[in-house]
Amino acid sequence: MSETIERAGSGMQAAQAPAPGGGGATRLARKRHSPDGWWPALFILPLAAGIGLFYLWPLLQSVYYSFTEWGVFGGSTWTGVENYVRLMQDPDVLRAIVNTLVYTGILLVGIPIAVVFAALLNRPGLRFAMIYRTCFFLPYIAMPTAISMVWRIIYNNDYGVINSTLRVVGIEGPAWISTEWFSLVAVAIVGLWMSIGFNMIILSAGLKGIPPELYEASAIDGAGKGRQFRSITVPLLTPSIFFLSVMTFIAGFQLFDMLYALLGPTNPVMPKTQSLVFLFYDAAFGANEKGYASAIGVLILLIIGLFTLVQFRLQRRWVHYAD
């Protein structure tokens, strides 16, 4: 897993902050040994304490909690794998896995779309590129809960903009956010709408790394724009595309805010639309079954880990690294 983040992190950096003097890391002097005095420890202490107490210790405890059951007034008893047995027989869990996969699958569609957009946007000499870029990025920085509330009104069955527009042309639209499957797709469309801007930022950074000589050489050899896109742009973008697909999976599996705000927590269709994280939240703070919730949490972690691992295994077949 650490490899994921290492690559993810460097991809992130390449995308967001072109560090001055790029080649610095290679000619970096060896780390200095035995610094003077205690001050490095002093610098590190708040970090170690904060992370330990508020992040890592809770994470370890989560795993422990997943083997326990919590009473109404607190206090836990060790129940072994009972939570996990229940997990495997729970139809809600299976449905939540399917929902989360469908949602993530729709988000993944955003990557090829963003590849085309990014290739068009990053053509040299394109006018208004900055305006386009800011427009596209806007939904990504906007607050997901706020955006979801807006879409909730757009989607509304009776007075929503979509259905009242459809009604004008004589079509009775579906009850978008209270019909099984439609509700999930409705959420995913908003997710897609928000994520394309982020995808494009990452891909734009990848495009900047493609040597222009390749396009010149291929043009001399008679390649048209379409051919250049297929044979140069896409293959050389595969590292960025790979990074995005890993990130999309991780983000997709943590669907929560938008589901909560767009459908509303008490929406009758929620049990058929909920994601794994929503199920987790509901178990932990709604039903107050913190042990079972922890087991769901561990399950999500395992699924994310598994998919990330598979993606890393498969990358050798399609990801093209320049070096």
Added chain:
Amino acid sequence: MTNTTVDPATSDRRDSGRTNPSNKQTSTAGDKVVGSVSHTVLTIWSIIVILPMLWVLLSSFKTTTEIFASPFALPEEWSFNNYVNAWTTSGIGSFFSNTIIVVFGALILTMLFGSMSAYVLARFQFPGSRAIYYLMLAGLTFPIFLAIVPLFFVLQSTGLLNTLLGMIITYTAFAFPFTVFFLFSFFKSLSTSIAEAAAIDGAGEWRTFFQVMLPMARPGLATVAILNFVGLWNQFLLPIALNTNPDNYVLTQGMAQFAAQAGYSIDAGALFAAVIITVIPVLIVYLIFQRQLQGSVSQGTNK
């Protein structure tokens, strides 16, 4: 094929287009076709993105009945009533100040301690330094929600549950791994010779860090700060689980509260005004950051 002849302008254009996008273009027919296709596609997507946003902005000046009766008309009367209602009646005002306190509190702590830790980890080797680095990676790998249940108990037993201070600490811990990880690679890429020169000139480690290294790392700091700001400003799962006192709600919870009142009684006017209020700070920070980042990158490389 329009591109079979060598176009001498192509290479120049590609290189200079990168640094100077407004460069004048002498184009072939193929370029023109692709150019107009680009603009068409990009404009369509811009409209798809911007139209709902503009609609929200326009609607925020209309009355709720107007919004539903004539959704696409301009407001009959431009009124700030919705903003006043959202700010006071719907409580967005107090959620806003709570969010400012929590996000900026966490941001200051994260940036200060995060940069210190990243610097030490990047420059020195000492017993446990690798262990701490890997702990950081582990922190990045695990999704936050997994820590929420035990965190609930940690905060409860320290009396920090449902308090703004508790949220500041939680947000800080949550933003820490990414911050340190990002700045770690940034400090590694900075030349050590300047720090050593400062040390030879007699600057202590504290001075070297705060007066020499930190200013040099400005582009990296700016990037992390903006990403953290957006991430924390929009954070929802942490507060909804760990901050259930309505007095201490943050904006995301305020927005979700509109979801809870639901149905027909929803004050759409106030809701839209609230949406605008929540988006504006992030937008401002983003626009400022874009310029500043560009400036500090070139500044950093010139030194």
